Structures are given as C-alpha cells and as structure tokens.
Amino acid sequence: MSAIRRCRPPRALAGLFVWCLRNTGVRQIPYQFVHLYHVANDRLITFQYFNFLKRMYVTQCNKDLSQRAKLKSDSIVSSFHELQQLDQEEKVVHKISPVSPVHRSWSETSSRNELREMKSAAETEDSVIPVGAKSKEDRQWKEMKLRLDDLPGILARLSKIKLTALVVSTTSAGFAMAPVPFELTCFLLASLGTGLASCAANSINQFFEVPFDSNMNRTKNRPLVRGQISPLLAVCFAASCGVPGIALLTLGVNPLTGALGAFNIFLYTCCYTPLKRMSIANTWVGAVVGAIPPIMGWTAATGSLDAGALLLGGILYSWQFPHFNALSWGLREDYSRGGYCMMSVTHPGLCRRVALRHCLALIGLSTVAPVLDITTWTFPIISLPINLYISYLGFRFYRDADRSSSRKLFFCSLWHLPMLLLVMFTCKKSVLEKEDKSDLLGRSQERALEIRLP
Amino acid sequence: PPAHSRSDWIGPPDKHSNLRPIIFYVPPEESALERRLREARQEAQASNQRFWARHNRAFCQEKEEFIYSRLKAKGLEMRDESGQKATLNAEEMADFYKDFLSKNLKKHLQYNREWYKHNFRITFLMGQVALVRALRWLRRRKKIVEQ
Numbered sequence: 001m002s003a004i005r006r007c008r009p010p011r012a013l014a015g016l017f018v019w020c021l022r023n024t025g026v027r028q029i030p031y032q033f034v035h036l037y038h039v040a041n042d043r044l045i046t047f048q049y050f051n052f053l054k055r056m057y058v059t060q061c062n063k064d065l066s067q068r069a070k071l072k073s074d075s076i077v078s079s080f081h082e083l084q085q086l087d088q089e090e091k092v093v094h095k096i097s098p099v100s101p102v103h104r105s106w107s108e109t110s111s112r113n114e115l116r117e118m119k120s121a122a123e124t125e126d127s128v129i130p131v132g133a134k135s136k137e138d139r140q141w142k143e144m145k146l147r148l149d150d151l152p153g154i155l156a157r158l159s160k161i162k163l164t165a166l167v168v169s170t171t172s173a174g175f176a177m178a179p180v181p182f183e184l185t186c187f188l189l190a191s192l193g194t195g196l197a198s199c200a201a202n203s204i205n206q207f208f209e210v211p212f213d214s215n216m217n218r219t220k221n222r223p224l225v226r227g228q229i230s231p232l233l234a235v236c237f238a239a240s241c242g243v244p245g246i247a248l249l250t251l252g253v254n255p256l257t258g259a260l261g262a263f264n265i266f267l268y269t270c271c272y273t274p275l276k277r278m279s280i281a282n283t284w285v286g287a288v289v290g291a292i293p294p295i296m297g298w299t300a301a302t303g304s305l306d307a308g309a310l311l312l313g314g315i316l317y318s319w320q321f322p323h324f325n326a327l328s329w330g331l332r333e334d335y336s337r338g339g340y341c342m343m344s345v346t347h348p349g350l351c352r353r354v355a356l357r358h359c360l361a362l363i364g365l366s367t368v369a370p371v372l373d374i375t376t377w378t379f380p381i382i383s384l385p386i387n388l389y390i391s392y393l394g395f396r397f398y399r400d401a402d403r404s405s406s407r408k409l410f411f412c413s414l415w416h417l418p419m420l421l422l423v424m425f426t427c428k429k430s431v432l433e434k435e436d437k438s439d440l441l442g443r444s445q446e447r448a449l450e451i452r453l454p
Numbered sequence: 455p456p457a458h459s460r461s462d463w464i465g466p467p468d469k470h471s472n473l474r475p476i477i478f479y480v481p482p483e484e485s486a487l488e489r490r491l492r493e494a495r496q497e498a499q500a501s502n503q504r505f506w507a508r509h510n511r512a513f514c515q516e517k518e519e520f521i522y523s524r525l526k527a528k529g530l531e532m533r534d535e536s537g538q539k540a541t542l543n544a545e546e547m548a549d550f551y552k553d554f555l556s557k558n559l560k561k562h563l564q565y566n567r568e569w570y571k572h573n574f575r576i577t578f579l580m581g582q583v584a585l586v587r588a589l590r591w592l593r594r595r596k597k598i599v600e601q
Binding site: 139140141142143144145207208210211214215220225226227230231232235274277278332333335336337339341345346348401402403 | 459461462463464465466467471472473474476477502506509510513544545547548550551552554555556558559562563565566569570573576577580581584
C-alpha cells in the first residue's frame with residue numbers, strides 16, 4: 001500500500017531538494033534531499049524536499065544518526081520508479097509498499113537519507129538478504145590504497161559531517177538562548193570546538209561498528225566498511241579532532257564546556273555504542289547525548305550551568321524520543337537481524353508509550369520556560385499548537401502502531417524542533433529588559449536610602 | 455587483483471555475510487610484526503565471515519519458516535493465484551523480529567566481545583607497524599643526508 005504524502009505548507013516551507021552527486025573520484029557531500037513519493041493508483045507524485053542546509057534542523061544531536069537515518073537505498077520497485085539523471089541530479093522515487101525490491105538504481109552516497117529510511121523493509125523473495133550494493137562500481141575489486149584527493153570526502157563521511165553540522169546548530173541555539181550579550185569569538189570557538197568533538201565521536205562510532213554497518217542497508221557505504229580508509233587512520237583522525245576540539249573548548253571557552261564535551265564524547269562512544277547491542281537503555285543514553293550540545297552552548301555563553309541550560313537540554317532530550325522511536329519503527333527487520341536492541345523490536349508497546357509521554361513532556365517544558373525567565377509568556381502560547389500537533393501524532397502512533405502513523409510522527413519531528421527553537425528564540429526575554437528592571441529596582445532603593453538619610 | 459599489485463585489495467560484499475573480503479598482499483620482505491598484523495586481520499576476517507554468513511542464513515531460514523507457519527495457520531498457501539509469494543505485513547513480522555532478536559542476544563554479546571578484541575588488536579598492531587616504518591624511513595633519510 002502506498003502512502004500518500006500530502007504536501008503540507010509548513011513542510012513545503014522547509015526547503016526541498018537534493019542534489020546527489022554521483023560518486024566518482026572525489027565525492028562531494030550531498031547537501032539536500034529529494035524525496036518523491038509515488039501513489040500507485042493515481043500516479044500522483046508528491047514531492048517532499050528537505051533542505052538541510054537552511055537550518056536549525058536538529059534532527060540529530062551527536063547521536064548515531066546512522067541508526068535513525070536511513071533505510072535501504074536500494075529498495076526500489078522498478079515498475080514504479082524513475083531514475084533521472086540531469087547532470088548531477090538524482091531523483092529517486094520510492095514506492096512504499098511491501099513489494100520486493102527489484103533492483104538498485106544507484107550506489108548510495110553518504111547522504112543522510114532520513115526519509116528513505118522510512119521506507120518499509122520490503123519482504124524479499126530471495127533467500128539472501130539484499131543488502132549489498134548492486135551497482136557495477138561496487139561489484140568490482142578495489143585496491144586498498146588511500147588517494148589523497150579522495151581523503152576530504154572520506155573524512156567527511158567518516159565524521160558524519162552533516163550530523164555534526166546539526167549538532168553545531170543545536171549548540172548555537174543554546175548559545176543564543178543564554179541571557180548574556182552576544183560575543184562573536186566565544187560563539188565561534190564554541191561552535192568549532194563542538195564540531196570537532198562531534199567529528200571525533202562519530203569517527204570512533206564508525207570504527208567500532210564496521211561489521212554491523214556492513215549488514216545494514218543504511219550504513220553499508222561507510223568508508224571503513226568499504227575499506228577506503230584503515231582503522232588506524234580513522235582512530236588517528238578521531239584523536240586529531242577530539243583532542244584539539246576539547247582543548248579549544250576548555251582553554252578558549254571555559255573548562256565547564258570542555259568537560260561537557262569530553263563527557264559527551266565518552267558517553268557516545270563508550271556507553272551508547274556498545275549499549276546499542278546490549279539493552280534498550282541505549283535510547284535514553286542517546287537522548288542525553290543529544291541533549292548535551294545545547295547545554296554546552298549555554299555554558300559557553302554564561303560559564304555556568306543554570307536552570308535555563310537544563311531546560312534547553314530537557315527539551316532536546318524529550319524531543320529525541322518521538323523522533324527516534326517513530327523512525328526505528330520502520331527499521332525493525334534490520335535491527336533484529338543486526339542484533340541491535342531497540343525498543344521498537346523488543347518492547348513495541350513501551351516504544352510507543354515513551355514517544356507519547358515525551359511529546360506531552362514537551363508541552364510541559366515549554367510552559368516552564370517563562371517561569372525560569374528564559375522566554376516571555378508568549379512562548380508557551382505560540383508553541384502550543386505545534387506541541388499539541390506533535391502530541392496528537394504521538395497519540396495516533398500510540399494507538400495505531402502502524403507504519404503510516406510512525407512516519408507521520410517522524411516527519412513532524414523534523415520540522416517541529418527547528419520551529420520550536422526558532423519560536424523560543426524570538427520569544428527570548430531580552431537581556432536589556434532584565435537590566436532595566438534591575439536598574440529600576442536599584443534606583444528606587446537608592447532613593448529610599450536618600451530619603452532615610454537626613 | 456592483478457599479480458603485480460603491491461597493496462591489499464577489497465572486494466564486493468559477500469552474498470551471505472555482507473562483509474567485503476580482503477586479499478592481503480604479502481611483501482617478500484615482510485617482517486615478523488607485519489606478519490602478525492596480516493594474520494590477525496585474516497583471522498578476524500574469517501571469524502566475522504563465519505559468524506555473519508551463518509547468522510544471516512539462519513535469519514532467512516527462520517523467517518521463511520515463520521511466514522510458512524503463519525500462512526498455514528491462516529489457511530493460505532505460500533504462493534497465491536498469480537504465483538507471487540505471499541507475505542505477511544509488518545505487524546505480523548514484528549513478532550518474528552522480537553523473537554529472533556531475543557534468541558540471538560547471547561550470541562551477539564559473545565560476538566561483540568570477540569569483535570572488539572579483534573578490532574583493538576588489529577588497530578594496535580597497525581599502529582606498531584606504522585611506527586616501525588616511520589622510524590625506518592627517518593633512519594634512511596638520516597643516512598642519505600649524512601652521505
């Protein structure tokens with residue numbers, strides 16, 4: 001059954017469009033996505049595009065996006081799919097239906113195909129799991145020699161550069177929300193440090209997961225899986241990003257931010273990554289990993305861990321659950337075969353309950369924001385519609401537990417967070433307002449003193 | 455891979471294990487350390503291949519059996535009138551996925567431990583080999599400069 005995607009105005013606003021460059025020699029990172037959904041019956045093609053560059057898309061925060069991200073890039077039904085190549089543009093049509101994949105149209109690039117991920121893991125006809133790439137290039141034997149001009153592309157994919165960019169944007173959101181005057185150097189240093197730390201963490205994650213990545217469709221084209229880079233080089237790269245990154249944060253910004261960054265790397269690589277294969281608790285740990293970058297942004301600006309930082313972290317923490325649980329609903333086969341312990345496979349009821357619970361928590365957290373003096377009271381009021389909407393979708397997911405509701409919830413989460421952060425920023429309580437208030441108080445006190453003193 | 459090549463070659467993913475096999479180049483003047491590294495990599499590759507090929511085959515087989523038993527319970531045949539293979543929807547398959555994961559959890563835990571050990575050992579040996587090679591290169595440069 002094909003899913004019909006209605007083009008919603010708010011989503012249409014969020015950009016569209018991917019240029020996927022063919023992988024030839026030096027690969028450039030695709031920075032946009034095109035997603036076409038095709039309705040079998042009436043041949044309606046609804047286009048949905050997500051533009052990741054324009055953004056505050058925090059779909060991932062220093063987490064293993066690969067888990068959430070994509071689904072098989074090769075599950076395509078030939079009868080319904082068109083593959084056009086206009087110069088360097090590739091559009092892929094996915095038919096969302098449990099029809100066996102017929103053939104693979106192009107070799108997967110390193111893009112984050114969050115949308116493609118939602119495609120159902122079609123039941124296959126063969127007795128062999130069709131994870132392998134079928135494109136001619138991938139069928140050849142390749143020399144394991146590192147070419148210098150390939151290196152930037154390889155390192156970009158190793159460090160999951162797009163995910164890193166999103167993490168950095170969450171950090172900047174945290175920085176922006178802090179109630180202090182904006183300092184450009186501090187902002188840049190914090191962003192750079194966080195970016196480097198994120199690169200390091202992602203590289204180590206890929207280093208640990210080579211055989212598992214090769215067995216999952218979404219991740220089978222990673223550099224270590226394809227042998228484009230040696231594990232030693234991956235570790236050296238991670239060290240050369242992580243150490244300067246943390247040093248930059250500790251010395252250039254403040255020690256608290258540095259400590260948080262180091263802790264986050266540790267949490268991601270040494271706790272979340274192994275835990276993924278051991279227990280479902282990994283989702284909660286991963287949510288914390290995602291919540292820390294905005295806290296880092298806040299502490300970079302203010303130098304202290306206030307309630308505001310924790311609130312921002314809390315919002316991101318809660319957001320991770322509907323986002324990830326909805327996403328993982330469609331990946332159950334890959335997770336089951338790959339041996340990943342995810343709620344959607346082992347405790348499906350819990351999966352949906354938790355997603356709903358945290359959607360509702362978002363409403364609560366948005367209400368707390370003005371209490372803590374971070375935003376004005378307009379924030380909970382303006383954000384109520386979008387929070388209610390995501391909660392409604394969370395409820396539908398909870399009740400229906402099917403692919404269409406999970407996909408709806410997932411796509412909603414993609415635009416919900418950037419919007420929420422944007423609204424938060426516009427409703428931010430101005431620093432000047434607070435200064436005026438304290439000034440007034442001070443002046444009235446002085447006057448009172450003057451009156452008392454003869 | 456061509457006979458004159460002096461580097462390792464990596465191939466397309468294996469049909470059963472989805473892992474990419476590597477053919478290692480054995481240089482004539484291979485040192486003991488390099489030999490240890492190569493053997494460690496070969497051993498890891500073989501062990502991974504064995505595990506995943508068996509695991510994936512078991513997955514496919516059990517999946518087929520599950521589909522068959524469920525279809526039988528529903529009173530349907532494996533193939534419908536048009537000759538297409540009958541499938542179950544995602545919700546019904548979810549039971550199978552949950553079952554399969556819990557059955558294989560212990561196997562995975564053991565494999566994880568082994569894989570991490572292999573990975574660290576190989577990377578450490580690679581580091582040692584790289585260090586030795588770098589020192590050798592530096593020594594040679596020094597000699598050339600002195601001459």
